[in-house]
Amino acid sequence: MLHINSDSIEKMESRFRANLFNTISGFKSANLIGTTDGKGNTNLAIFNSVAHIGANPPYLGFILRPTTVERHTFENIKETGFYTFNHVHESFIQKAHQTSAKYKRQVSEFEACGFKEEYLHDFTAPYVKESKIKIGLKFEEEHLINANNTLLVVGKVLNAYLDEKFISADGSIDLTEAGTVAISGLYEYLKPVKLNKFGYAKP
């Protein structure tokens, strides 16, 4: 077994190290975050860091690296207070990945990457029409991770849209039925296949 330590980490080639530590945490969620600057300019970007924070009331978070591209999303969230999460499905992984390119501020990735904006129930942020599971959120709080200036952004779920057939009797969403994908690292997209569902564990 290979032993990687602080010395060998420091000596790694920079892209090699980035790929290694972007994959070592395990599989990740795949969501497109839709925003607007409130002046008619929309933005869409793929994130692999959307995470469950709480259910009652429902909160979701995501991690924002200190890079220029992702900051467009954050600037819009701070400007308007609202944003959307839209699941990425097998049928459009290539288009979804393309939203990670460094488009200029005035370019909408909706148009550049071939997605349709959808506006539902007076919510000001754009949803992705092609997505089968859409979530509308209101910005709640941000936390600056001092170690490397990364941000945790937490939002409250106000709306969710999905086909009723994806919801099991116990409330859980059948993500495989919806064709939602998983991500490994920054570049790889995967389709999870069910192994087993267990119950609430007791000693």
Added chain:
Amino acid sequence: MLHINSDSIEKMESRFRANLFNTISGFKSANLIGTTDGKGNTNLAIFNSVAHIGANPPYLGFILRPTTVERHTFENIKETGFYTFNHVHESFIQKAHQTSAKYKRQVSEFEACGFKEEYLHDFTAPYVKESKIKIGLKFEEEHLINANNTLLVVGKVLNAYLDEKFISADGSIDLTEAGTVAISGLYEYLKPVKLNKFGYAKP
């Protein structure tokens, strides 16, 4: 398409709501966190919230719900400063899930659920011998999410152990080759199958 809003969320049966919002964020990573209280008592618990925070230097985070069980892990981290992440593989998902049961403080889930403790290179926290990808971390910082008293715990990666054959030429770890699983919600375990790997996207 079903529209879920704040009103319908509030009226949901509590377990139904928990399952819905634990699955709506998408697929999650599966890691066992190993700790010790420094007095010979070890603890092992499954977490579906380990996330990438940064690569240089490498930081990983996880979300800690305000529950009794998970707090054993956190108390040990605060007590000793060190902990381990250990990938969950297809061959032991049932045992890994069993660590989520509410064992008493003095019970080690290593023993109760059938895992072997492994101590490597003078690192004080226990690794899981059965795991093919193991990470040793040092506590770095914590952030209290005010909305619901959930914690984000961030640690620095000091050590990692894995078979060299799992590492691709570009540095990324082939998680499917290692048999690492994904989680949906709190109870379902899945095996991701590769769809496609794209390059660095350009406009």
